[in-house]
Amino acid sequence: MIDAECSSGSTLPIAPDSEPILRTIAQPLAPAQIIQPEVQHFLAAMLATMRHHLGVGLAAPQVYQPWRIVMLECDRNPRYPEAEPVPLQIWLNPELLAISAERSGFVEGCLSVTGRRGEIWRPTQVAIGGYQPTGEYHTAELSGFAARIIQHELDHLNGIVFTDYLP
Numbered sequence: 001m002i003d004a005e006c007s008s009g010s011t012l013p014i015a016p017d018s019e020p021i022l023r024t025i026a027q028p029l030a031p032a033q034i035i036q037p038e039v040q041h042f043l044a045a046m047l048a049t050m051r052h053h054l055g056v057g058l059a060a061p062q063v064y065q066p067w068r069i070v071m072l073e074c075d076r077n078p079r080y081p082e083a084e085p086v087p088l089q090i091w092l093n094p095e096l097l098a099i100s101a102e103r104s105g106f107v108e109g110c111l112s113v114t115g116r117r118g119e120i121w122r123p124t125q126v127a128i129g130g131y132q133p134t135g136e137y138h139t140a141e142l143s144g145f146a147a148r149i150i151q152h153e154l155d156h157l158n159g160i161v162f163t164d165y166l167p
């Protein structure tokens, strides 16, 4: 299964925000598909790509694959030097199950958007459900930077780029 050792493979090209794939609704995987080599190899390449570009999150459409897959990880990231660490999480067919009423603002960037950042307000806590790379279904409550990242990445699965929220 996916782990750090798998992440040293080749990287994938990043779609810039002018690409139509970032404006389409990504498709769910069949649960039985998740443990197949095609998907496992893709997850390894996606992880290598996120780390290579110092991303704290990545959604599959950003590497030209219209599947509902997101991953997040932050470990002393120079693009977000003030951010708290977030251990690696990979979600397939992720669903937002609940959001907090409390919101906060944070200046976001995106690997698909060069040269622009902007403050986005989002719920500070979310509950999420989805499949793991093992094929198991999990739920989790995320807060802080993890909640921030996953909402940004879930937007990518629905054709939304953070700049859509900016004036």
Ligand code: ZN
Pocket: 109, 110, 111, 112, 152, 156, 162
């Ligand atoms: Zn993004």
